[in-house]
Amino acid sequence: MVVGGGFAGLAVVRGLAGAPVRVTLIDRQNHHVFQPLLYQVATAALSPAQIAAPIRRIFKSQPNVEVVMGRVDGLDADARQVSVVRADGSVEAIGYDALVLAAGATHSYFGNDGWAAHAPGLKTIDDAVEIRRRFLVAFEAAEREEDAKRRRALLTFVVIGAGPTGVELAGAISEISRTVIRRDFRRIDTGSARVVLIEAMDRVLPAMRPMSSRKAADQLRELGVELRVATRVVGIDANGVAIQGGSRIDAGCVLWAAGVRASAIGAMLGAETDQAGRVVVAPDLSVPGRTEIFVAGDLASVEMVRGAKDAAKKVPGVAPAAMQMGRFVAAQIRARVERGWDTPATSGVEERSRFVYRDKGTLATIGRARAVGEVLGMNLSGFIAWAFWALVHVMFLVGFRNRWVVMWDWSWDYVFFERGARLITGQKGHEVTKKGE
Amino acid sequence: MVVGGGFAGLAVVRGLAGAPVRVTLIDRQNHHVFQPLLYQVATAALSPAQIAAPIRRIFKSQPNVEVVMGRVDGLDADARQVSVVRADGSVEAIGYDALVLAAGATHSYFGNDGWAAHAPGLKTIDDAVEIRRRFLVAFEAAEREEDAKRRRALLTFVVIGAGPTGVELAGAISEISRTVIRRDFRRIDTGSARVVLIEAMDRVLPAMRPMSSRKAADQLRELGVELRVATRVVGIDANGVAIQGGSRIDAGCVLWAAGVRASAIGAMLGAETDQAGRVVVAPDLSVPGRTEIFVAGDLASVEMVRGAKDAAKKVPGVAPAAMQMGRFVAAQIRARVERGWDTPATSGVEERSRFVYRDKGTLATIGRARAVGEVLGMNLSGFIAWAFWALVHVMFLVGFRNRWVVMWDWSWDYVFFERGARLITGQKGHEVTKKGE
Numbered sequence: 001m002v003v004g005g006g007f008a009g010l011a012v013v014r015g016l017a018g019a020p021v022r023v024t025l026i027d028r029q030n031h032h033v034f035q036p037l038l039y040q041v042a043t044a045a046l047s048p049a050q051i052a053a054p055i056r057r058i059f060k061s062q063p064n065v066e067v068v069m070g071r072v073d074g075l076d077a078d079a080r081q082v083s084v085v086r087a088d089g090s091v092e093a094i095g096y097d098a099l100v101l102a103a104g105a106t107h108s109y110f111g112n113d114g115w116a117a118h119a120p121g122l123k124t125i126d127d128a129v130e131i132r133r134r135f136l137v138a139f140e141a142a143e144r145e146e147d148a149k150r151r152r153a154l155l156t157f158v159v160i161g162a163g164p165t166g167v168e169l170a171g172a173i174s175e176i177s178r179t180v181i182r183r184d185f186r187r188i189d190t191g192s193a194r195v196v197l198i199e200a201m202d203r204v205l206p207a208m209r210p211m212s213s214r215k216a217a218d219q220l221r222e223l224g225v226e227l228r229v230a231t232r233v234v235g236i237d238a239n240g241v242a243i244q245g246g247s248r249i250d251a252g253c254v255l256w257a258a259g260v261r262a263s264a265i266g267a268m269l270g271a272e273t274d275q276a277g278r279v280v281v282a283p284d285l286s287v288p289g290r291t292e293i294f295v296a297g298d299l300a301s302v303e304m305v306r307g308a309k310d311a312a313k314k315v316p317g318v319a320p321a322a323m324q325m326g327r328f329v330a331a332q333i334r335a336r337v338e339r340g341w342d343t344p345a346t347s348g349v350e351e352r353s354r355f356v357y358r359d360k361g362t363l364a365t366i367g368r369a370r371a372v373g374e375v376l377g378m379n380l381s382g383f384i385a386w387a388f389w390a391l392v393h394v395m396f397l398v399g400f401r402n403r404w405v406v407m408w409d410w411s412w413d414y415v416f417f418e419r420g421a422r423l424i425t426g427q428k429g430h431e432v433t434k435k436g437e
Numbered sequence: 438m439v440v441g442g443g444f445a446g447l448a449v450v451r452g453l454a455g456a457p458v459r460v461t462l463i464d465r466q467n468h469h470v471f472q473p474l475l476y477q478v479a480t481a482a483l484s485p486a487q488i489a490a491p492i493r494r495i496f497k498s499q500p501n502v503e504v505v506m507g508r509v510d511g512l513d514a515d516a517r518q519v520s521v522v523r524a525d526g527s528v529e530a531i532g533y534d535a536l537v538l539a540a541g542a543t544h545s546y547f548g549n550d551g552w553a554a555h556a557p558g559l560k561t562i563d564d565a566v567e568i569r570r571r572f573l574v575a576f577e578a579a580e581r582e583e584d585a586k587r588r589r590a591l592l593t594f595v596v597i598g599a600g601p602t603g604v605e606l607a608g609a610i611s612e613i614s615r616t617v618i619r620r621d622f623r624r625i626d627t628g629s630a631r632v633v634l635i636e637a638m639d640r641v642l643p644a645m646r647p648m649s650s651r652k653a654a655d656q657l658r659e660l661g662v663e664l665r666v667a668t669r670v671v672g673i674d675a676n677g678v679a680i681q682g683g684s685r686i687d688a689g690c691v692l693w694a695a696g697v698r699a700s701a702i703g704a705m706l707g708a709e710t711d712q713a714g715r716v717v718v719a720p721d722l723s724v725p726g727r728t729e730i731f732v733a734g735d736l737a738s739v740e741m742v743r744g745a746k747d748a749a750k751k752v753p754g755v756a757p758a759a760m761q762m763g764r765f766v767a768a769q770i771r772a773r774v775e776r777g778w779d780t781p782a783t784s785g786v787e788e789r790s791r792f793v794y795r796d797k798g799t800l801a802t803i804g805r806a807r808a809v810g811e812v813l814g815m816n817l818s819g820f821i822a823w824a825f826w827a828l829v830h831v832m833f834l835v836g837f838r839n840r841w842v843v844m845w846d847w848s849w850d851y852v853f854f855e856r857g858a859r860l861i862t863g864q865k866g867h868e869v870t871k872k873g874e
Contacts, residue, residue: 048484049486054621066623088577092581136467141524143504
């Protein structure tokens with residue numbers, strides 16, 4: 001059984017194709033999301049169907065897979081079963097012989113859960129659609145606002161957290177405001193929108209090399225993004241954010257890209273977790289004391305073991321790492337099934353059963369033809385980094401069809417600088433009023 | 438001022454391009470929806486962005502247009518102003534010299550508003566996404582259901598109302614169940630899904646000729662749709678529908694395509710309305726006694742004046758009629774502005790100021806390569822009718838880009854019989870639980 005249909009979960013299931021096992025894949029959504037492009041949905045460049053693929057379709061030709069749409073709300077490791085709340089609300093207990101937890105992470109507001117309503121994070125398609133709604137509604141409201149101060153606030157966008165997602169969001173918002181939608185409005189100049197990127201650490205993209213941070217900061221400034229590093233947010237409300245030290249930024253739209261916390265399923269397991277809620281796993285990604293349970297992807301806390309100087313570092317929560325872990329776990333399960341599930345490994349197998357993360361580099365995109373990257377030891381930036389980023393992301397997009405549609409869309413956008421997905425949907429409040437008419 | 442960005446409203450605004458007037462276009466949504474293809478979003482064949490275009494983008498090159506995203510919740514015809522609830526909830530009063538009401542229609546449950554929760558109708562993108570969610574979730578639930586009777590109910594889809602929308606929905610649901618998604622599931626045979634189309638009148642497509650109804654019924658049956666004509670629904674609850682006479686159909690998904698009612702804005706006007714809430718207008722589409730207010734599209738109750746035998750019939754609530762009315766109203770306004778707004782018309786102008794609906798025919802699609810039509814006096818059915826339908830609809834799609842994307846999508850679907858938009862999104866209940874984790 002595999003819990004989670006993200007990059008790690010899919011890699012596990014794919015790795016078990018043709019193996020003499022029955023695989024049950026459980027996910028809350030009926031679709032896999034290509035997370036690295038989710039910010040493009042949030043900023044109205046792509047539409048949801050372009051970066052998501054129904055999980056059932058992905059595995060329709062892999063007969064040993066059953067897909068269950070549901071949310072795991074309980075785990076009994078002794079009884080070897082999980083409790084699943086299905087799409088229609090009913091609850092089902094499903095047993096397993098081996099379990100792979102790949103439920104990923106969600107955003108964390110560091111204990112300030114009240115902030116969630118005012119500063120949505122970006123993990124699911126629904127999150128992206130909600131951010132898109134807020135982003136576009138801010139311009140709509142500003143267009144009709146008579147009060148100059150209030151209009152200024154409505155045209156202020158604050159992104160909290162300057163990791164890759166925050167950088168992508170801030171860059172895209174600033175770029176779109178200054179170009180694509182500028183001619184759509186009559187009273188406001190969307191090009192005057194203020195985009196503030198706040199980071200608690202002393203530089204943007206703190207997980208990358210200082211040189212990449214500098215290049216990224218330069219490119220963000222070129223796009224008009226205002227950077228506030230070494231700045232801590234102490235409050236978020238409907239009208240903006242409060243900064244440590246007493247200052248305040250009034251904003252029409254605040255987005256959260258600052259913290260992630262591992263899925264609660266890690267805690268259900270009763271195993272050791274790190275401060276981000278990730279499960280501390282053995283070198284073969286199994287849970288210590290539970291050799292039938294593996295953890296892969298963002299939910300796993302794995303030490304890098306490539307050399308003494310990296311020993312303390314953890315494998316990062318990025319898509320390539322998740323896919324590598326997934327493939328590794330699938331290979332582990334295959335090997336154990338082949339030799340008999342409970343037969344101890346021979347020394348030869350033992351040697352292979354240590355997950356090693358192969359870091360192929362990091363890329364962060366900033367805007368149209370702007371990105372930074374660290375690939376094969378090289379520092380890339382600007383158009384080259386962006387082209388490389390676009391190529392890698394399109395290549396990896398799940399599903400042949402999506403790949404072509406995205407390429408088509410991107411080519412179109414690149415040539416005509418047009419945005420086709422600029423819809424404001426999901427206005428539940430509006431909706432109710434309308435139906436009541 | 439134009440209220441409503443549907444086919445009628447857009448035609449009015451376009452018709453005023455270059456005229457020496459300032460146009461304010463108010464719509465609840467920020468996008469125009471190509472309504473005839475909405476059922477394809479509801480049945481997961483197209484994604485929302487493919488049939489909708491941001492209104493601002495449509496008019497970005499028409500400088501005399503201002504777009505306001507908001508809901509009209511009040512109209513003072515004496516003071517010549519409307520009250521608008523904007524996207525951010527604030528209220529604004531906007532004055533006008535001339536007003537065009539083109540706010541269209543919404544679904545009507547004939548006084549049974551409690552049915553709305555169990556049988557959504559199809560008017561907006563949000564409606565379509567909600568129907569798509571229910572349609573797909575029913576299969577997900579059936580796949581995990583152990584009880585045969587309950588599984589059978591989950592695989593029963595009821596569509597109430599066999600006008601064009603009901604026929605399209607029923608045909609598409611049956612076709613998709615029997616083909617596209619069949620290999621996605623392991624336990625259920627989606628091809629065994631029961632699709633029931635209920636109509637109170639004695640034939641499907643009652644507004645078309647009896648021969649078209651017969652051909653449509655044949656094609657629906659070929660697709661596996663169960664027809665129940667002359668059948669009246671007397672109750673709808675979470676588990677199915679109750680039929681007059683005492684029988685009951687248990688169903689996992691019930692859709693409403695039976696009744697429409699004109700927007701409430703007609704009532705705000707204080708003018709005469711017909712039983713569907715449509716405003717009874719003068720031959721020039723103005724409101725009797727209010728020459729500065731016009732009504733166009735589904736909100737207008739217009740008698741056909743093409744000959745004695747048709748005199749009692751009303752202009753139908755279809756897209757071509759809405760576009761014709763919109764163009765006509767724009768021409769009226771232009772003519773009046775040219776001669777001075779309050780100058781009485783000369784007899785020559787008077788003669789032109791009578792709206793005449795040009796019926797170019799009717800097409801109703803039933804499924805892949807299946808449709809019926811009445812065009813230029815000919816009865817069409819099957820592939821010819823469908824090809825004609827596809828051509829007409831793609832040609833009319835607003836926005837060059839959408840046109841190409843839809844053609845691309847359709848070609849792909851036709852060749853590979855694949856569905857790219859099969860996402861279940863907008864699960865607010867799920868969402869909240871997840872965020873609370």
